[in-house]
Amino acid sequence: MDTDDRAPGRPRSAEADAAILDAALDLLIERGAEATSIEQVARRAGVTRATVYRRFPDKVSLLIATVEAAYGDPPPTPDIVDVEHLLAGWASVLADPRLRRLLRRLYGAIEDFPDVARAYQGSLGDQRDQARREVFRRARDLGQFPADTDPDVLLDLLTGAGWQHLAVHPDTCAVEDAERFLRAVLHQAGYRPGGHRRAEEE
Amino acid sequence: MDTDDRAPGRPRSAEADAAILDAALDLLIERGAEATSIEQVARRAGVTRATVYRRFPDKVSLLIATVEAAYGDPPPTPDIVDVEHLLAGWASVLADPRLRRLLRRLYGAIEDFPDVARAYQGSLGDQRDQARREVFRRARDLGQFPADTDPDVLLDLLTGAGWQHLAVHPDTCAVEDAERFLRAVLHQAGYRPGGHRRAEEE
Known part of the structure; x- marks a missing residue:
């Protein structure tokens, strides 16, 4: 299972972080929170499930981090003039x-x-x-x-x-x-x- | 599978219709459209999956009928005075x-x-x-x-x-x-x- 993910070219740590959050955002948008799974995120990010679970204990934590990252973490200070x-x-x-x-x-x-x-x-x-x-x-x-x-x-x-x-x-x-x-x-x-x-x- | 559904006391046709729509409405509210399945609806309504499929070819048809039934089909004519x-x-x-x-x-x-x-x-x-x-x-x-x-x-x-x-x-x-x-x-x-x-x- 997930043998492709262990092939050479697999993203390293910071790249894996970004790939996981990008994949999770895509899936959240395409399928919604209910239908998104850690397994799908791992597959789309090109990492193993273990790599995802090392960073996020469950789907909810992953999706929270995904939304925060999507809007910048910390988000840019709003500056609305009028x-x-x-x-x-x-x-x-x-x-x-x-x-x-x-x-x-x-x-x-x-x-x-x-x-x-x-x-x-x-x-x-x-x-x-x-x-x-x-x-x-x-x-x-x-x-x-x-x-x-x-x-x-x-x-x-x-x-x-x-x-x-x-x-x-x-x-x-x-x-x-x-x-x-x-x-x-x-x-x-x-x-x-x-x-x-x-x-x-x- | 679903042997309980075939036991005596299983609802007849009109009762089955109502039981299916009630069960589907409960599940739509509790779990949402994505997480609701024909199998769950059948189980909760106390009928076989075949009984559901005889009436509705798929989940979407069932959920559409459920929403229509929830609001009355045809819905009561609105009479809003002011x-x-x-x-x-x-x-x-x-x-x-x-x-x-x-x-x-x-x-x-x-x-x-x-x-x-x-x-x-x-x-x-x-x-x-x-x-x-x-x-x-x-x-x-x-x-x-x-x-x-x-x-x-x-x-x-x-x-x-x-x-x-x-x-x-x-x-x-x-x-x-x-x-x-x-x-x-x-x-x-x-x-x-x-x-x-x-x-x-x-």
Whole structure:
């Protein structure tokens, strides 16, 4: 079993780490957490199962590390300058077929692999969400949202719109279409780039 | 194999239908579409695999019928009188742990079992969405939403908020908390039960 993996050319330690995480990410996206096995990861990475198990005691640990690595570990510090910047960033995610599938897989993992779903939230989501709330707070204070706007509600609303887009729009969606979708949602949520007060004064 | 299923007391045809669909719904909720098998459904329903296969050629057909049956086939005609009624209905769904899990399973099925996910949308969602858009349109015309409100955007926004609630709130969420969440989202989207024009006139 796995005799090919022991052939010359088998990746060394750091290469094996990367090959394992790459293979696990591919399988998570293609098949989901439930259908991914350590055996498949080892085969695709070109290593033995023992090589995988030396690094990760079980599938859940491996998938958590995979999600963390996919988003950078530690993830880059978000630096979102304003709502337009935030919109452009989300639109580029919603227009990336591979990220779309990964995000749906992470949603699908909530039920049986909550720690894998949380790995995304913990490694990337929390920090980025904090930056997003700050952007919404500043935009509200600049008059781009109604004065009674709650940044938490706005974040839930926009995140939810993202889940809905992932659920009903094709993965071949153009970045312009994704941005138009998100912009329509934010407009309904009271976003006026030119400012509410200014619009009333004019 | 399956000798117990052939024992006296085995359900007859209509009973077998119901037992199979009940068992499949339980398994879909507990394990998801990927991990559910015809064999498990047969065992839980107390019938032979042949009994299941006589009715459904494969797992996907069985799961589609299961989702359709869960929502009534044909589903009851929705009769939503206004936004408050719609809010109360959604809040009761978001406060039902079994429906929460089913909806997450249906989202999780989008990737590998799109026809199962679509069965929900087709058998229930489309018709109900039409009624929801109509409620939003009337509410807008009554001045409960801003005049430039797009019912489609509002529906995406509220549906998305539902996905977000299912993703981040505990399944023990009280109906009052679910309603508060949805109401905050609708408020951000410009919902004013007393009317926008009236508020401006006062």
